[in-house]
Amino acid sequence: MSRELVDNVLSGMKAGFKTILNLEHPIERKNMFFQKSSSKLSATLLALILGASVFLAGSVSAQKYGGTLVVSAYDERMGFDPAAHQFDHMGSVAGHDYLIIPDVRKGPYGDGTYGLNTMSAPYGAWSCGLCESWEVHPTKLVFHLRKGVKFRNKAPVNGREIDAEDVLATWNAAIKISNTEASGNKEKYKWTVLDKYTIQVEWKTPTAEMDKFTGTVATHGIFPRELVEQGINRNDWKNTYGSGPFYPTKFVENSIVEYEKNPDYWGKDPFNPGNSLPYLDKVKYIFIDDAAQKAGLATGKLDATIAARVLSISDVNDLLKSNPNLEEIKGAARAQLMPVNITMKPFSDKRVRRAAMLAINHEEMNQSLYGGSAIFPIMPTYPDTAPYYISLEDMKKERPDIAMQYGYYPEEAKKLLAEAGYPNGFKTNIIVADFGREAAEAAALYLSLVGIDVKIRVVEMAKMYSMTMNKKPDPTYTDMAWSDTGCIFAFPTCAFSIHMDPRGPMPWFAQGNTEFEKSAYGQEFITMLDDINTETNLDEHLRKWKKLAYWSNEELWFLPLMMTTGSQFQQKWVNNYDGLIGWQGMAVHMLKYSWLDVELRKQLSGRGAKE
């Protein structure tokens, strides 16, 4: 208690001081030593008053310490090596800090700038994690590390302070693991230690999309270099030495991961600067089936869920009716696109592609399958990627012909099909993994009304990915497929680069056609994309990006449907959780802000603090 008291006072005073002198702001830094004495005195007095106010506010804050949060999770082949599993939020992330993290003050329980319809920290929403500031240059980022942040107090590290050499060691370890994103970027990025607390990363080609690079390069869980030097097995959960808010204390594969609070964690609550983090004593991630999750939520044995699952409206209603303490949170689930083979008839004709879009009643599909919660348009990116996202309203003003594709015009569709030489429609296939079956069936129904007779073939997801990646012709695949684009990050050119670039490994729209890359059509796209990626002026970059966005909507190599929003649940006694659906896989990191009202939980569910 006394430590918290002192922390509160000091934090309050510091906050007050900084407010006056704006010391933290990297651009408008004022040198206080050149101020007059009288202004220094009044600044100090004001700081004391402000500090006292902040202290008082902090001491009556609603946040409570303690309790064990039980969260249901999915088992996604999690791992504990932060070098190998950059975004395994249930494994490696909890015990490690990143250089930067999403700015929770702009999130759902902050000022609400960014919602939960995102799988990544949206543009402009990064804040400092292990760094205290960073500099942005055209071809480099320079990170200034916080001083005094320590690794876990356990041999061989023994609570040593983090320095720039550790950041470099983390990167060097990651690039040696061939299936990591870092290894794919090892030729592109160069990390250099400038001094004990400063490290920079450079690359050759300047870009206007600095935010994406920041998010790409600075989100590795930093671990001590001793782990590499001494060959300590980082895959073993017991060998977690990072500076993160929670450490794993129990792991049973396919069953549970338990975390306990790091008592020496350096972080403070940005909403209540006097409060040390984390609030929770323990977190339990349990890997359970949908049925068990439903039972757990209904009975109050489960506090919250992680990751939004697309549940039926009746399932959601059943759950909410069964337990009045439950709150539902909507969040991003998946974006659904239908790539069509544009190198073969009938979809090689743009009129046929447009007809298919006009034939699907997007709004009705949204209402009947997703209760109106799905989002469209999503091609090529989705909300929360401002200034890139093009809303339907903007589209209607700028390109009404394209906006029309998201309406429902079956007669127009039939007309286009007739013009293209298919007055009676045609037969085609859709290949889809199980998660897309419902939407595929709905789309197929609408297409059948204009004469496009669709046969749906459901394959296992691993097979589907292999088919997506395979550039050799697959005789079983002819026309349409399905893409669950995981690429719904705040990385606007992602959809272009991953899914549309003919040079990439996933050109389903040209399945088996290895010449498409060299064709005039393919080169037209490549030229535009390369131009965007090398543009350094942001305004010009956005202008070119928008041009390609409309081009892609016009050419329709993918038929974009909608982004579903899934449902996530939490009990009334869980606070500052609000889903934590994605945010660059940092769900566990965001848990440091969450807190439990243990008394309320006991009152409503009978569970004690440690259960």
Next chain:
Amino acid sequence: MLSYIIKRVVLIIPSLILVSIIVFMGLRFIPGDIVDLMMTRAMTGHADVFGGVTREAILKYLGLDLPIHQQYLKWIGGILRGDFGKSLWTGMSVNDNLLSGLPVSLELGFMAIFLSLVIAIPVGVIAGVRPESKLDYLVRSVGIFLVCIPDFWLATMILIYPALWWNISPPLVYIFFWDDPLGNLGMVFLPALILGFWFSGQTMRLTRSLVIEEMGQDYVRTAWSKGLTARVVVMRHVLKNTLIPVVTTVGLQLPFVIGGAVVVESIFGLPGLGKIMVESINARDYTIISGINIILATVVLIANLLVDISYAWLDPRIHYN
């Protein structure tokens, strides 16, 4: 008898070698491989990665670039040293998976069989002793019902509806036997019962038929004419002869029960081999799948041997040379 047992144990080895080859090779032919999955996962993170992460680099990193026979020999050599390898995704030891999952699956499987026998044999005997009675009709109907009802449906209904209606649900986190034996047994009881229902239905009907047949035999007529009580006739004479085919059925059903526990394990959140296997198949984690298959094959072969040995105990006329 000893020589028979030794011979059977020795024969397990070529059976296991054959199983290992079939499993190892078979996995490589399943459509969709781990490299594609890993590349998809790496690439859908950020857009500018695909130029760097290559299929060849991942194959080399995972050791899958070696010729298939070398991969097999490396894997089998590890197993002979007691090392089942590492998960291709997580890098964690497969031994740990097996050590944690096998006891759970075995406990669930054996408890399912035990419970099903406890239900099926007495009920089947009673029905067989009183054929064409109301009880007999009831038993036969229940038997058919238990055979027909899917265990995954039953498990889901039992889990969800008591929770929604009466606020009752089993523990969400698995309780290990060594942490809390009673808690563990309480947790496993319901899934074992559900898993055993199908087998129970089968066994109930089989037992009934066998009892009816045995009751018509001359030695039973002789026993009745000697003035023995019904209890003695049934328990000491009829039951023993009835059990031999039932024991055979147990031996044949064991792999199905343990393998079929996948769904029940998933629904009830039991971290058994079945659940691990399903997750690994979806992720194409070859080392885990292969390791689990070898272990399950070994369990089945040993179980069948024990079943065969038990015949000699049940029927003194049976001698193994």
